Amino acid sequence: QLQKPSEFYSSVMNMELLLSSELAILDRLDFFIRKSQEKIKLLKRERDRLRNDVQGVESIAYVSNPISAFLMTKRLLMDYRDIDALIRDGIGVEIINHATVLPTENDLQGVAGGLSRLQDIYRMEASELAQGNVYGCKLDRELYSEECYRIGTALVHGKYFSNANQWFREALHRWKVEDHPGVNQLWILESYAYSLSENGQYVDALKITNQILKQDPTHAGRLVEKKTIGELMKYLENKLRPEVPHELLCRGDYQRPASETSHLYCRYHTGTSSFLRLAPLKEEVLNLDPFITVYHDVASDREISKLIELAKSRISRATIRDDGEPQVSNARTSQNAWLDAGDDRVVTTLDRRVGDMTGGLRQQSYEMLQVNNYGVGGHYVAHHDWAMEAVPYAGLRVGNRIATVMFYLSDVEIGGATVFPQLGLAVFPRKGSAILWYNLYRNGKGDRRTLHAACPVLSGSKWVANQWIHEYHQEFVRPVSWIRRVKVIT
Numbered sequence: 001q002l003q004k005p006s007e008f009y010s011s012v013m014n015m016e017l018l019l020s021s022e023l024a025i026l027d028r029l030d031f032f033i034r035k036s037q038e039k040i041k042l043l044k045r046e047r048d049r050l051r052n053d054v055q056g057v058e059s060i061a062y063v064s065n066p067i068s069a070f071l072m073t074k075r076l077l078m079d080y081r082d083i084d085a086l087i088r089d090g091i092g093v094e095i096i097n098h099a100t101v102l103p104t105e106n107d108l109q110g111v112a113g114g115l116s117r118l119q120d121i122y123r124m125e126a127s128e129l130a131q132g133n134v135y136g137c138k139l140d141r142e143l144y145s146e147e148c149y150r151i152g153t154a155l156v157h158g159k160y161f162s163n164a165n166q167w168f169r170e171a172l173h174r175w176k177v178e179d180h181p182g183v184n185q186l187w188i189l190e191s192y193a194y195s196l197s198e199n200g201q202y203v204d205a206l207k208i209t210n211q212i213l214k215q216d217p218t219h220a221g222r223l224v225e226k227k228t229i230g231e232l233m234k235y236l237e238n239k240l241r242p243e244v245p246h247e248l249l250c251r252g253d254y255q256r257p258a259s260e261t262s263h264l265y266c267r268y269h270t271g272t273s274s275f276l277r278l279a280p281l282k283e284e285v286l287n288l289d290p291f292i293t294v295y296h297d298v299a300s301d302r303e304i305s306k307l308i309e310l311a312k313s314r315i316s317r318a319t320i321r322d323d324g325e326p327q328v329s330n331a332r333t334s335q336n337a338w339l340d341a342g343d344d345r346v347v348t349t350l351d352r353r354v355g356d357m358t359g360g361l362r363q364q365s366y367e368m369l370q371v372n373n374y375g376v377g378g379h380y381v382a383h384h385d386w387a388m389e390a391v392p393y394a395g396l397r398v399g400n401r402i403a404t405v406m407f408y409l410s411d412v413e414i415g416g417a418t419v420f421p422q423l424g425l426a427v428f429p430r431k432g433s434a435i436l437w438y439n440l441y442r443n444g445k446g447d448r449r450t451l452h453a454a455c456p457v458l459s460g461s462k463w464v465a466n467q468w469i470h471e472y473h474q475e476f477v478r479p480v481s482w483i484r485r486v487k488v489i490t
């Protein structure tokens with residue numbers, strides 16, 4: 001006996017095996033139907049005979065006549081038993097058995113993945129495909145709503161959300177005009193809403209969700225289960241909006257609309273400290289909510305050379321913490337070194353300047369200064385600087401990262417921008433400037449809008465230094481807007 005292949009979708013030869021397998025299943029189904037029809041014919045004949053015996057009889061007379069009483073007893077004891085056995089007795093056909101060649105869920109995903117790639121690369125629209133037009137070779141019928149829905153769900157499974165959305169839209173169109181759709185409209189809507197929200201299309205997802213709840217108010221539970229509502233609530237709570245694709249930002253190809261930039265301003269910031277009165281900060285406000293500013297010329301060339309020199313002697317591959325332990329990852333390709341006040345006066349000087357920028361956030365809860373260097377192609381994928389755990393940065397015991405101040409220690413010839421996809425903001429490195437943003441809402445909750453990434457460096461060397469400032473000790477400088485329970489670390 002031939003070994004059954006473990007995967008089909010990746011070769012046409014194996015896919016042919018599946019077709020013969022399907023034809024064999026159909027033959028067995030034919031056989032089963034023929035046998036079943038014979039059986040039904042027999043059962044009908046028996047039923048007619050049996051019914052004939054009792055049709056219209058007069059009850060007392062019938063059961064008190066010894067012959068008919070006997071016959072009835074015999075029928076119940078024997079005839080119906082036989083019929084029961086006949087009904088129970090299978091036809092002896094399993095249309096699918098252990099020898100049947102069948103694809104797996106993996107194959108379904110594989111085929112869907114291939115389809116999605118073709119859609120992307122050859123610009124094939126679901127509406128076109130559903131009509132049976134597959135780039136030159138035409139199917140001899142159109143697809144049903146149920147089939148479009150299944151393609152959509154397989155694509156969702158593979159996280160091809162935007163193509164999945166096309167198929168769900170198509171499924172809905174077709175559902176409306178079919179006589180006996182093979183799928184419940186609510187299922188389509190439910191998967192569509194989920195896929196939209198996973199694709200960051202929150203406004204559309206909300207529309208579909210409302211449509212579902214209008215049709216079936218009890219459906220909310222399912223949506224929670226499918227996490228559709230969870231994502232949407234996050235969106236509503238955080239006022240998240242669809243992300244600006246991060247490539248667009250990295251290339252500098254996106255400009256925020258005037259409605260979002262007209263309230264921004266630059267100023268000389270003299271703030272609270274007496275030093276600032278002599279040497280005010282050149283502050284450029286990049287975003288009001290969450291508050292993001294850039295300070296120009298806040299680190300001198302001499303200070304920067306010193307930092308880089310110190311960092312060079314101890315720099316090593318950067319890590320990320322996904323859950324728990326720090327790990328090397330392609331999500332963050334750079335090297336870094338940690339410096340503190342003991343290393344050189346320059347660290348203290350920069351710390352003081354960070355204090356000036358932040359209106360005096362207390363240095364007791366600064367982390368060490370983290371100096372980073374990216375190689376060509378080096379990047380850091382979108383992330384938040386705040387941690388999601390119940391007790392963030394437990395090892396440090398100073399709460400979550402309330403603010404980030406990042407110094408740009410080099411110009412970068414091309415690429416290497418810091419981008420905020422939620423805000424449509426791209427900041428291109430300028431040696432000596434520093435960017436500041438607040439990571440947390442006033443109540444201490446992490447602000448998802450601060451999602452940011454370091455774009456790959458295309459040409460040049462990129463150096464930055466991160467100063468992360470934590471929540472503890474800031475109660476008087478940046479009070480929380482209402483009292484929240486602070487988890488006590490023991």
Ligand SMILES: O=C(O)CCC(=O)C(=O)O
Nearest residue numbers: 380417418453454464466
């Ligand atoms: O290098 C950048 O532009 C951003 C770095 C960053 O986000 C980080 O190190 O957390």
Ligand SMILES: [Fe+2]
Nearest residue numbers: 383384385452
């Ligand atoms: Fe970051």
